[in-house]
Amino acid sequence: MTVNVFLDDYRHCPQGYILAKDIDECLHLMYNYSIGHLSLDHDLESKTRNGLMLVHAMVEHQLFAERITIHSANSVGGKNMFRYLKAAQENDQMPHSIKIVLRPLPLR
Numbered sequence: 123m124t125v126n127v128f129l130d131d132y133r134h135c136p137q138g139y140i141l142a143k144d145i146d147e148c149l150h151l152m153y154n155y156s157i158g159h160l161s162l163d164h165d166l167e168s169k170t171r172n173g174l175m176l177v178h179a180m181v182e183h184q185l186f187a188e189r190i191t192i193h194s195a196n197s198v199g200g201k202n203m204f205r206y207l208k209a210a211q212e213n214d215q216m217p218h219s220i221k222i223v224l225r226p227l228p229l230r
Contacts, residue, residue, distance in 0.1 A: 124156040127187070129173065130163040132229060144168060145176040149185065157187035164192070164199030177203050181210045186220055193227040200224055 128139040129148045135141035139159075142148035144166055151157070164173035173194060180186060190207060194200035204224040210216035 124158045124188075125151065126159040126161075127151050127157055128161045129166075129176065130161075130193070131167045133163070133193075133227065136161075145171050145173070145179070148176060149179060149183075152180070152185040152187075159189045159191065160187035161191045161193050162203065164194035164196045164203055172199065173203050174199060174206065177206050181206070181215050184216075186216060189221045190223075192222075192224045195226050195229055197226070200226060 126139045127142055127148060128135045129142045129145070131143045139161070140151060142151055148160075152160075162173045162176065166172050173192070192200045192203045194203070201224065204222060207216065207222045211218050211220070211222070
C-alpha cells in the first residue's frame with residue numbers, strides 16, 4: 123500500500139495524507155509503507171529531533187519516497203534538508219529518480 127505522509131507538528135494535514143507529528147512517527151510510516159509523496163517540515167516540537175535529523179536517518183537507512191517536498195518555513199533549515207538530499211543523490215546514496223523540491227508553506 124502506498125501512502126502520502128505530511129510531517130508537521132503545527133500545520134493542518136492536507137487531505138489524502140497521513141500526519142506524522144515527529145520524526146519517530148514518520149520513520150515508523152516509512153518502515154511500514156511505501157511512500158508516494160513525503161512532505162517535510164524542519165522545525166518540530168523537539169528542538170533536537172528535527173527534519174534535518176530525519177533526512178539523515180532516511181539516507182542512512184535507505185528509506186525514501188517517490189517524491190519529497192521540503193515545506194518548512196525555516197529558510198535555513200529547509201535549505202539544509204534540501205541540500206543534504208540533493209548531495210545524497212549526487213553521491214549515489216539515494217536514487218536519482220526521486221524528485222526533491224523546496225517549497226516553503228506559510229505557517230497559517
